[in-house]
Amino acid sequence: MEQEKRIHLAHLTTAQYDAILNHCNSNIFVTDGQGLILYANDAAERALNCTFDKLRRMDVYQLREAGYTTHSSSADAIQSKRKSFAVYRNNLGEEIATTSIPVLNGEGQIELVVTRSDEVGSILAQQKELDRYRSLYQQMLTRSDIPSVTLIAEDPRMKEIVESLKKYAQSEATILLTGESGTGKEVLAGYIRQNSSRSMDAFLSVNCAAVPNELMESELFGYEKGAFTGANREGKPGLFELANGGTIFLDEVGELSLLAQSKLLRVLESGEFMRVGGQKVQKADVRVIAATNRDLKAMIEQKQFRADLYYRLCVLPVEIPPLRERPLDIGALAWHFLTVFNRKHRQERELPPGLLDGLRSYSWPGNIRELRNTMENYVITGDLPPLAEEPAHPAPEPIPESAPWAEPAFSLREAIERTEKAQIQAALQLTGGDVEQAARQLGIHRSVLYKKINKYQLRHRPSYGG
Missing domain, CATH: 3.30.450.20 (PAS domain)
Structure with a gap:
């Protein structure tokens, strides 16, 4: 030889x-x-x-x-x-x-x-790129470097979505997550990757709205040296090159230019791409998860989004409902964020029923992201910050000045007990009689709720939690 x-x-x-x-x-x-x-x-x-x-x-x-x-x-x-x-x-x-x-x-x-x-400048640039590769390689090899994704889903509709995502994760098909901004699409993408056969491989994400159109192609597919003014002298690999064997999350995919859409379509159909300024065709074995808060079908009609790319992305579509349509998740997420931020800020805040009711009555236009920020503000200040809009409750009828004052129908204590009983009944109904979940919703300990259930002789489902 x-x-x-x-x-x-x-x-x-x-x-x-x-x-x-x-x-x-x-x-x-x-x-x-x-x-x-x-x-x-x-x-x-x-x-x-x-x-x-x-x-x-x-x-x-x-x-x-x-x-x-x-x-x-x-x-x-x-x-x-x-x-x-x-x-x-x-x-x-x-x-x-x-x-x-x-x-x-x-x-x-x-x-x-x-x-x-x-x-020397070229050597330093190569060293920086080498450090980037080394960091990605360590993430791919070390399980402890990959953050575990925990989903909070108490609402029946959301539980069905989570079960579907578990099934979809086992396939190699492209998944399109749709829904309003702040509904947790990036967290769900991480959950899909975590439950897939690529869980130990690279997971890279890019917010398509945050990258200028003229740089998107080089961000996704890389570029050769001297490809354009200001480029790294040694060239640079793109996300599809770095994520080979793993998963790419394309957030806000509806913001891609038509040119970038055509380039993305090619790599989805053939698994092939070329660096900007390059002549060599490269192969990429990458699973794509895309997300958008825009109506892509309407964009297709307006000639702003390619129909062929839409159908290539939308093999497994998943629509994420807004938080206002998942009332059970509001309380569960509020408790989760309360625990997280109490630990982060070394506080011991609690969620009294009145505050929890206020959270549930709000429509949350910013969805989970807004709820998260609200809970962190509450943990730090101890006060619920003013929400962006008034709770969706009708204002009480004003009492005419000439209206005669009538004797109260019952005492203040009776009024409090009636209100307390009604709140407990509502919580048990929402949770299907689950005492542990109802206690979380009400902001009280489970043992306290048991005593009140016995006091008011309410029906419930036994809980065997610790």
Whole structure:
């Protein structure tokens, strides 16, 4: 095998060797044992800001004296006969890191000095990209680095959706999550990934509304070096390249431009894409979960969204109801956020029934996101912040000034007990008689609720929780 390899290399032409060296990302520079310049690839010519025709009539000492470099690691290697490292500035003001290695003959004399160099800024950019790859790789390998997704779903409709997502997660089909902003679509996407066969692989998300249209293609598919002004000199991989084997979540997919939509359609249909400015077709094995709060069918009619992309995304559609249509989830989520923020802010706030009633009566236009912010505000300040709109309850009829005052029908204590009984009955009805859930809804301990149930002789379903 080694002999075949040598024969194959022996048939490479000078032009082919030259092409190989010119396609190296680094600057390649070669001198003889006296420092006479024998070779410089295209990158080295650019770094030295000098053509090879001029370079081959100089040695490294003349190169330095002429101001093309401030230091010569080649000269250091010739003097020491050892590998030499140096950083110099070229006449463009760029910092160049160089490594020169002497090649000795059988008698210990230097025949060649081979120098490889790179711009310091390019090295730092490569290091940053390497750190990014390393971080993603660690996330893919280490289960503890992947946050576990816990769903809060007490409403029957939401429970059905969660069961559907468990089934959908086992497939490789594209899932489209629709619903108002703030309904938890990104959390549900994480839940799908967590229950899929790709749970140990990369999970990358992008908010399509937050990326300018002119940069979306390079964000998704990457770009080659020099693809556009301001691009990384070494190029950059895109999300589909980085997430290969894993899952991509495209949030606000309805905000994509028509051009970006056509590029996305291609990778969904064929699994193939090209970097911006590239010629090489790459393959991507990626499961896509998309989400939007826009009416994509209406956008199709208005020629703002591609119908073929819509049907490619909408293999498994899931519509997430707004929080106002999930009354049981309001109390459950409020308790969940109360626990989270009590721990975060070192508080011990509770949810009295009156406050919980106020939360349930509000329509929550901002959905779960607004409820989360409201609960954190409450934990920090101890007061329920003013909500964006009045609770959807009719105002009481004003009492005419001339109306005669009648004797109360019952005492204040009786009025309180009647109200308490009605609240407990409503909570038990909403939770199907489950005492533990009803206690959470009412903001009291389960044992307290049992006593009141016995007091008012109310029907309930036994709870066996701890």
